[in-house]
Structure formats: C-alpha cells, structure tokens
Amino acid sequence: xxxxxxxxxxxxxxxxxxxxxxxxxxxxxxxxxxxxxxxxxxxxxxxxxxxxxxxxxxxxxxxxxxxxxxxxxxxxxxxxxxxxxxxxxxxxxxxxxxxxxxxxxxxxxxxxxxxxxxxxxxxxxxxxxxxxxxxxxxxxxxxxxxxxxxxxxxxxxxxxxxxxxxxxxxxxxxxxxxxxxxxxxxxxxxxxxxxxxxxxxxxxxxxxxxxxxxxxxxxxxxxxxxxxxxxxxxxxxxxxxxxxxxxxxxxxxxxxxxxxxxxxxxxxxxxxxxxxxxxxxxxxxxxxxxxxxxxxxxxxx
Amino acid sequence: xxxxxxxxxxxxxxxxxxxxxxxxxxxxxxxxxxxxxxxxxxxxxxxxxxxxxxxxxxxxxxxxxxxxxxxxxxxxxxxxxxxxxxxxxxxxxxxxxxxxxxxxxxxxxxxxxxxxxxxxxxxxxxxxxxxx
Numbered sequence: 001x002x003x004x005x006x007x008x009x010x011x012x013x014x015x016x017x018x019x020x021x022x023x024x025x026x027x028x029x030x031x032x033x034x035x036x037x038x039x040x041x042x043x044x045x046x047x048x049x050x051x052x053x054x055x056x057x058x059x060x061x062x063x064x065x066x067x068x069x070x071x072x073x074x075x076x077x078x079x080x081x082x083x084x085x086x087x088x089x090x091x092x093x094x095x096x097x098x099x100x101x102x103x104x105x106x107x108x109x110x111x112x113x114x115x116x117x118x119x120x121x122x123x124x125x126x127x128x129x130x131x132x133x134x135x136x137x138x139x140x141x142x143x144x145x146x147x148x149x150x151x152x153x154x155x156x157x158x159x160x161x162x163x164x165x166x167x168x169x170x171x172x173x174x175x176x177x178x179x180x181x182x183x184x185x186x187x188x189x190x191x192x193x194x195x196x197x198x199x200x201x202x203x204x205x206x207x208x209x210x211x212x213x214x215x216x217x218x219x220x221x222x223x224x225x226x227x228x229x230x231x232x233x234x235x236x237x238x239x240x241x242x243x244x245x246x247x248x249x250x251x252x253x254x255x256x257x258x259x260x261x262x263x264x265x266x267x268x269x270x271x272x273x274x275x276x277x278x279x280x281x282x283x284x285x286x287x288x289x290x291x292x293x294x295x296x297x298x299x300x301x
Numbered sequence: 302x303x304x305x306x307x308x309x310x311x312x313x314x315x316x317x318x319x320x321x322x323x324x325x326x327x328x329x330x331x332x333x334x335x336x337x338x339x340x341x342x343x344x345x346x347x348x349x350x351x352x353x354x355x356x357x358x359x360x361x362x363x364x365x366x367x368x369x370x371x372x373x374x375x376x377x378x379x380x381x382x383x384x385x386x387x388x389x390x391x392x393x394x395x396x397x398x399x400x401x402x403x404x405x406x407x408x409x410x411x412x413x414x415x416x417x418x419x420x421x422x423x424x425x426x427x428x429x430x431x432x433x
Binding site: 276 | 313315318320341344346347348351352353356363366367370381384385387388389390391422425426427
C-alpha cells in the first residue's frame with residue numbers, strides 16, 4: 001500500500017484512532033471482570049500478588065466456615081448440658097420427696113426417678129451435631145477445628161460422657177439404664193440389699209441416710225455436668241475469638257488484593273479528562289443534533 | 302396510566318417535540334397516553350454536552366425526543382458509552398444498565414440511568430486535581 005500517501009493530519013488522526021482502539025480493547029477485558037488487572041498479561045506482579053492474597057483470603061474463608069461449624073457443634077453440646085443440669089435438679093427433688101412420701105407415692109417416685117435417668121440419656125443421645133456427639137461418648141469422639149492452612153494451629157475438644165451411668169458411678173457402668181442405676185444406688189446405700197422394689201423397699205430406719213447418699217451422688221453428677229458446661233463455654237469463646245480474627249483478616253486480605261487490581265479513581269479521572277479532549281479532537285462530528293432539533297433544544301437555554 | 306405533572310410558573314416542558322411553557326399560575330396537567338415527555342430541568346443543551354458523560358446524556362435525550370433520527374443517535378450513544386466504559390471501568394455497571402435498557406427499547410429508562418452516570422463522572426472528576 002506504499003502508493004497511498006497520507007497527510008500528516010490524517011496520519012495523526014489514524015494514530016489517535018488506533019490508540020483509542022487499543023485502549024478500548026484493553027478495557028473490554030476489564031469490563032468483563034470489573035478489575036483493572038484482569039490477567040497476568042496486564043501487570044504480572046500486581047496480578048500474582050493480588051491472586052495470592054485473594055487465594056489466601058478464600059482459604060481463610062473456608063477455615064472460618066469450619067470454625068463457625070465448630071462453634072455450632074459446641075453450642076449444641078452446651079445447650080444439652082444445660083438441660084441435663086435441669087433433669088438432675090428434678091432427680092434430686094424426686095429423691096428428697098421420697099423421704100416423706102407414703103408407700104403408694106414412693107412406688108410412683110421410684111418410677112419417676114428411673115424415667116428421669118432414661119430421659120437424661122436420650123436427651124444426650126439427641127445432642128449430636130453433624131454426626132459428632134461431644135457429651136454422650138464412648139471415648140473415641142472428638143471435635144477438631146483447624147484455624148489456618150499454613151500453621152498447625154487447631155483446637156481439639158475431647159468428648160465427655162455425661163450419661164447417667166457415667167455420672168453416677170455407683171454401679172452398672174456407663175451405659176446402664178435408669179432402673180439399673182437406681183438399683184445400684186439403693187444397693188450401695190442400703191446394706192439390706194432390698195433394691196428391686198425401689199424407694200418403698202428401704203427400711204424406715206435407713207430411709208433418711210439412704211436418700212441423703214442418693215442426693216449426694218446426684219450433686220456429684222451436677223458438678224461434673226457444670227464442669228463440662230464451663231469447659232464447652234470457654235472453648236466457644238476461644239473459637240468465637242478465632243472466628244472474629246479470621247473475619248478481620250479476610251477483610252484485610254480482600255482489601256489488599258482489591259487495592260492492587262481495582263480500577264483507581266485518580267487514573268480513571270485522568271482517563272476521562274483525556275477522553276474529553278480526544279472526543280473533541282477525534283473524527284467524530286461534534287454536532288449530533290440536526291438544525292431543527294437544535295432549534296427545539298435552544299428554547300431551553 | 303395517566304401521568305400527573307405539576308408545572309411552576311415559567312417552567313418549560315417538551316411533549317412529543319412541542320415545547321410548552323407555563324405562562325401563568327402553577328398548573329397541573331394530566332397526560333393520558335404514552336408520549337415523549339421531558340421536563341425543562343432534565344434537558345441538556347448541546348452547549349452543555351462537553352464531557353464524556355454529558356455527551357452520553359445528550360445523545361440519549363435526542364434519541365428520546367427525536368425518534369426520526371433514532372439510528373444516528375443510537376450509534377453515537379453506543380460509541381460514547383464504549384468510550385466511557387473504557388476510560389472509567391468503575392462505571393461499567395451503570396453503562397451496562399444503560400445498554401440493557403437501550404437494547405430493550407426503554408429509552409426513557411436508559412436516560413434515567415444516564416443521570417447516574419453524570420453523578421459518577423462528577424465524583425471521579427473530583428479526584429482529579431486539575432479538572433480540564
């Protein structure tokens with residue numbers, strides 16, 4: 001095409017149009033991503049620095065999700081311990097009222113006592129979260145929450161066994177049923193050995209001491225439950241702190257990543273000013289409106 | 302769906318190309334059918350269309366008011382919108398809204414969205430120490 005001569009003016013115009021096209025193409029890809037640096041070709045250093053920040057941020061977001069799940073798991077266990085505490089208080093009440101009850105009522109209270117122990121066990125059985133039960137345990141369950149990808153920072157909460165048989169150790173083993181535990185309690189407290197019939201089988205002379213030793217056993221159980229609750233509570237606080245830290249850290253990482261890649265207002269301002277000038281100079285007709293339209297619009301001056 | 306318009310004294314309005322001014326007391330008009338209506342305060346004259354965003358608003362306004370030359374105005378609008386998005390990627394979302402409305406044939410909505418672009422441009426130019 002050497003035989004086509006261009007005047008200096010049209011050369012300059014062509015050049016400016018080419019540059020405009022380049023700019024437009026470059027920003028096309030920014031448009032699709034909304035980011036100033038959309039690929040490694042734009043600005044390799046900023047791109048990879050930003051990518052590593054945003055990767056780390058999303059790793060942390062995953063971890064934060066796990067921490068929050070851990071909190072939920074512990075909260076489930078904690079609320080079950082609170083209910084267990086209430087049931088144990090009821091147990092104590094039942095035992096104490098057996099001191100002054102008549103024979104018929106004693107039989108009734110015996111049934112209540114075993115039922116409540118059964119209730120306690122089934123309540124604990126229901127307190128599992130995502131397959132982990134931290135308070136109804138055969139010893140192999142535990143909750144492990146990892147805090148970050150990089151370090152081995154983690155929190156392990158070992159499960160505790162709050163089943164009636166484990167709390168009240170008079171006999172029958174951890175998985176004993178309510179009536180087995182009651183029998184064991186009565187046997188331990190009542191050397192006469194008449195335990196099967198419950199409260200009404202206790203000899204009058206031994207009634208008070210027997211009931212007292214039963215309530216003492218329940219008190220011990222209550223302390224164990226409260227110790228567990230306080231341990232769960234402090235672990236929840238710890239996880240909450242970690243979760244807050246992760247949240248702030250994720251924000252900081254995201255912000256840092258954005259700073260590297262998001263369009264910068266100063267630059268955009270300069271671009272707009274340049275565009276303003278270019279639009280005035282480029283080959284675009286400056287007058288868009290026809291004569292009749294202009295006269296209509298001029299009425300609004 | 303009638304449109305109720307209250308005009309202050311001296312206020313101007315354009316209805317399907319006819320420029321009306323309120324010559325007397327405050328007046329309330331009801332427009333009973335679809336028409337190209339624009340209040341005087343929403344109208345930009347060509348002399349005022351000096352920056353990238355105001356040019357966009359101006360050609361969209363012409364597209365709305367003067368359908369006879371819709372093709373030219375639409376082409377000009379598309380060019381200016383592309384320029385703007387290229388210069389200021391942070392306005393992409395607004396530009397996309399305008400393009401979407403244009404494509405759907407909702408010229409008035411596109412014009413409304415372009416008002417946001419005017420605000421956007423103003424905000425960005427405030428970051429430039431020496432506005433040209």
